[in-house]
Amino acid sequence: MANVAVSKEVEAGQAVYTRLLLRVYDLWVLFLSNRFIWKCPSSIQLAHYNRHIGASHLDVGVGTGYFLRHCKFPVADPRIGLIDLNPNSLAFTSRRIRRYRPEYWRANVLEPLNIETAPFDSIGLNYLFHCLPGTLKEKGVALDNLLPLLKPGGAVFGTTLLSGGVFRTPRARALMRFYNGKGIFSNEHDGLEQLEEILAARFSEYSVRVVGCVALFSAIR
Numbered sequence: 001m002a003n004v005a006v007s008k009e010v011e012a013g014q015a016v017y018t019r020l021l022l023r024v025y026d027l028w029v030l031f032l033s034n035r036f037i038w039k040c041p042s043s044i045q046l047a048h049y050n051r052h053i054g055a056s057h058l059d060v061g062v063g064t065g066y067f068l069r070h071c072k073f074p075v076a077d078p079r080i081g082l083i084d085l086n087p088n089s090l091a092f093t094s095r096r097i098r099r100y101r102p103e104y105w106r107a108n109v110l111e112p113l114n115i116e117t118a119p120f121d122s123i124g125l126n127y128l129f130h131c132l133p134g135t136l137k138e139k140g141v142a143l144d145n146l147l148p149l150l151k152p153g154g155a156v157f158g159t160t161l162l163s164g165g166v167f168r169t170p171r172a173r174a175l176m177r178f179y180n181g182k183g184i185f186s187n188e189h190d191g192l193e194q195l196e197e198i199l200a201a202r203f204s205e206y207s208v209r210v211v212g213c214v215a216l217f218s219a220i221r
């Protein structure tokens with residue numbers, strides 16, 4: 001897999017996803033943290049996938065591929081593309097959904113993407129923005145880089161953990177502070193208003209819903 005040169009902040013946002021961590025990710029993040037700390041059970045995020053996923057889908061920031069494995073595609077044989085900076089996440093997910101024979105690319109979404117492939121019906125960005133460094137306005141560049149890979153009328157959707165404009169329990173605040181301190185998250189200044197701004201600047205139709213401290217968003221190109 002090609003080497004990708006990135007800043008140390010971008011590196012920190014993906015470095016934690018080792019092969020070992022990926023083996024416990026579903027239990028720790030998707031089952032325990034989502035339900036008991038972020039207060040947005042994974043079943044709600046899976047329903048968000050089911051609502052927006054298209055017959056051809058590009059997933060970005062793939063982790064373990066849990067939602068791709070469990071969501072309901074609108075066709076039996078979907079075309080799937082995967083983008084991630086971390087080769088472990090790409091390997092784990094492409095193995096987990098091998099029955100769909102996904103295409104995959106290692107890339108930093110904050111940089112222009114050199115990917116030549118047919119555009120997709122949907123693009124999913126689940127739990128990606130809070131891993132990216134910078135302000136939400138700066139993270140919006142990821143949308144600009146990805147839009148050429150979306151068909152006209154296609155959907156962009158995903159979720160992200162916010163610090164502002166959402167209710168956070170003391171436990172959620174403490175865990176977010178810890179992850180931000182380690183560089184695993186960079187969402188101390190991410191608020192609901194800024195998320196709406198980056199969507200409004202690019203899409204005429206978008207929606208954002210908050211459950212716990214998670215924003216679930218979707219937009220049509």
Ligand SMILES: C[S@@+](CC[C@H](N)C(=O)[O-])C[C@H]1O[C@@H](n2cnc3c(N)ncnc32)[C@H](O)[C@@H]1O
Nearest residue numbers: 013014061062063084085086089108109126127
């Ligand atoms: C929190 S995991 C999300 C996994 C999955 N989407 C989910 O919802 O469970 C974040 C993923 O984003 C990837 N990632 C982080 N920074 C990235 C970047 N700059 N470009 C591309 N992928 C990145 C990480 O390697 C990791 O696989």
